[in-house]
Amino acid sequence: MPLSIFEVEHSTAPLASSRRRALLADPGFGRVFTDHMALAIWTRGHGWHGASVIARKPFILDPAAGVLHYAQEIFEGMKAYRGQHGTINLFRPEQNASRFNASARRMAMPEIPEEMFLDAVETLVSVDSDWVPEGEGSLYVRPFMFASEAFLGVRPADEFTFCVIASPAGAYFKGGNKAVSLWVSGRHNRAGPGGTGAAKCGGNYAASLAAQAEAYEHGCDQVVFLDAVENRWIDELGGMNLFFVFDDGRVITPPLNGTILPGITRASIIELLQGRGVDVAEEPYAIDQWQADACSGRLVEAFACGTAAAIADVGRVKGSDGEWSIGDGSGGNFAAAIRNEIIGIQRGLIAGPAGWVRQVVG
Structure with missing residues (x-):
């Protein structure tokens, strides 16, 4: 140094x-x-x-x-x-x-x-x-x-x-690396177009707290926010980005449209997946489609990611329009493999892309 x-x-x-x-x-x-x-x-x-x-x-x-x-x-x-x-x-x-x-x-x-x-x-x-x-x-x-x-x-x-x-x-979530449950907020929005959603400022988190309290009241770990215009498209959690894994191997994550925080773990996952040839896309994904894909089995995994919690499987989603599980509700191998790779790189156990690890002591 x-x-x-x-x-x-x-x-x-x-x-x-x-x-x-x-x-x-x-x-x-x-x-x-x-x-x-x-x-x-x-x-x-x-x-x-x-x-x-x-x-x-x-x-x-x-x-x-x-x-x-x-x-x-x-x-x-x-x-x-x-x-x-x-x-x-x-x-x-x-x-x-x-x-x-x-x-x-x-x-x-x-x-x-x-x-x-x-x-x-x-x-x-x-x-x-x-x-x-x-x-x-x-x-x-x-x-x-x-x-x-x-x-x-x-x-x-x-x-x-x-x-x-x-x-x-x-561990960020109580119980360690277990699949988390999400509450779909139908009454509150985290950010809107032209607002501060892409900035990491305290006001965004303050705006999420009422919905987070609502999630706790319904027995859920986190809240998932929808867009502020149509109240249909998935944005992110109160403090984490989301990924969706399908039965054909395709992966999608909501796009950075000014209302979503550009997560560093999110960007790293995208780079790692693209590097191994996975079809990963940043595209809109609707809450009703999420429910339909989970119920049909087309969606096989969903996981959230962020610095504090690293990568957390999503097992169950609950909202005013219903409740559904992803797979058997316990998480899956795809998220576990990505989590292990990210953690391995962070701790210097796995050689990641050049420049990803900066040594402070040693």
Whole structure:
């Protein structure tokens, strides 16, 4: 790793190693955090400054901070994986940097140089490398940026705070790698044409929470959103993309039309499948067709994908118009094979396409 521009000030009170090991035994997802965070500030006319890695601590925000009133905020989700012989790997982090800046442009926020974004992530992961779990766990890394200027005028802010925090992670869904159930939201939409659906901003996730609560009420793990125009075409889940596998070997995934987040796991799956000659297409797929294909047996598998949960089989779908299962409802071999290949590449156990793995430690 090249010399970092992020000055490191190590925590004077890191968590005791015995306590850390106990937390890493069962970290869950998003509830345990490492000792440090990376931080930088952008101000109009001055650019980026104050790059540092410091002890993790709360922010001090003015009550008029722009993020609290106008939701100028974006984030990324990525992971660090412990590989063989003590190495620690990042999976395609340049793609996260690129998507972060695409989100920034949509939300009228400053872009951060890709090298600086990667430097922040790599320095934090290196400093907190003891927090990267062994075995099947990983270190979830959350870069984010928000408007920290105190003002109440409706305009892009003149000051932003960029930060990276990290959280050791176990399974995203309760019960581990089981087939998940989905609730079809007929009342709520995640995003519409011309909106912020393709940006990774907090508002999109806030818009999904009422529907997600509805999914829980109906005994489902996740919600699947339909398009906001016809309320018929499948978009994505609250935080994951979808793939469909047919009995003739063909695979489809909904197209990136401005309402769907361009997932990095999604793009990687497409590249891997195309590389082995699989007929994979990005095309619209209707909810009524999904039900018909599942009931006829033409659809043999469906799976969701994202950084947090990796790849999860979809076993059952439920909505106001009915309920159906895909296959026997337990998942299938196609998704399992892709999941094993992706995880193998991330951990350096399988040689993936050139440049997909960036080694931080080792």
